Amino acid sequence: MQRKEKIFEEYLVAGARLGDKTAIDRLVMLRGPKLLSHARRLLGNLEDAHDAVQDAWIEILRGLPKLRDERAFPAWAYRIVTRRAARIISGHVNRRAMAAELEQTEPAEVAETATAATDAEAVRQAINQLPPAQAAAISLFYLEDMTVREVALALDIPVGTVKTRLMHARHALSQSLKGEEDE
Numbered sequence: 001m002q003r004k005e006k007i008f009e010e011y012l013v014a015g016a017r018l019g020d021k022t023a024i025d026r027l028v029m030l031r032g033p034k035l036l037s038h039a040r041r042l043l044g045n046l047e048d049a050h051d052a053v054q055d056a057w058i059e060i061l062r063g064l065p066k067l068r069d070e071r072a073f074p075a076w077a078y079r080i081v082t083r084r085a086a087r088i089i090s091g092h093v094n095r096r097a098m099a100a101e102l103e104q105t106e107p108a109e110v111a112e113t114a115t116a117a118t119d120a121e122a123v124r125q126a127i128n129q130l131p132p133a134q135a136a137a138i139s140l141f142y143l144e145d146m147t148v149r150e151v152a153l154a155l156d157i158p159v160g161t162v163k164t165r166l167m168h169a170r171h172a173l174s175q176s177l178k179g180e181e182d183e
Contacts, residue, residue, distance in 0.1 A: 005030075010070035017064050028057065031074070034144060035081045041128075041135045042085040052084040059084070075146060078154030082136070126176040127169075134169035137162055 009030055015023025035056065039049035059080050067076060127135050133155075140151045141162075148166070152159045 013070040013073045031077060035077060038078055039081050039085050041139055042132050043088060048088050052081055052088055056081040056084045075150040075153040079156050082155050122177065126173050129176060130169050130172055134165050137165040138169040141166060
């Protein structure tokens, strides 16, 4: 996210904290798709991701007046979505097992389409092959431009765990993308 966008988001958060309906609507429009992508990475399907994000927005809007620093909003919101996703995962163990089975069949499909995809698409596909915990960490760090500390807060894990997940994700991505180059 560019500096101007971050400042605009902070402005919207400040307005939303004061109950400005327009600021709330614009904040949801600005941050909503990114929270949905995060939830989808964690949960593996769009339906559960929508549920997690919808519930998270209720919690976010209720807790917004207690947020002391507008700059902390993104990490704080991601943390709420992460917790909502964790609740859904624990409540739908069977659904999670089915998602894991689907993930195991996906690499063959990904290998077929990666040759025709752009470099950016190849990276996205490689991220989708990562375990959900690594995919979430690497996506927040690189795609959402969060610091390691912000990722730790968003995922509700220690900083050291974020660094470990990033290390393993980078290695896996390197191997995956190197394999595509060799073909």
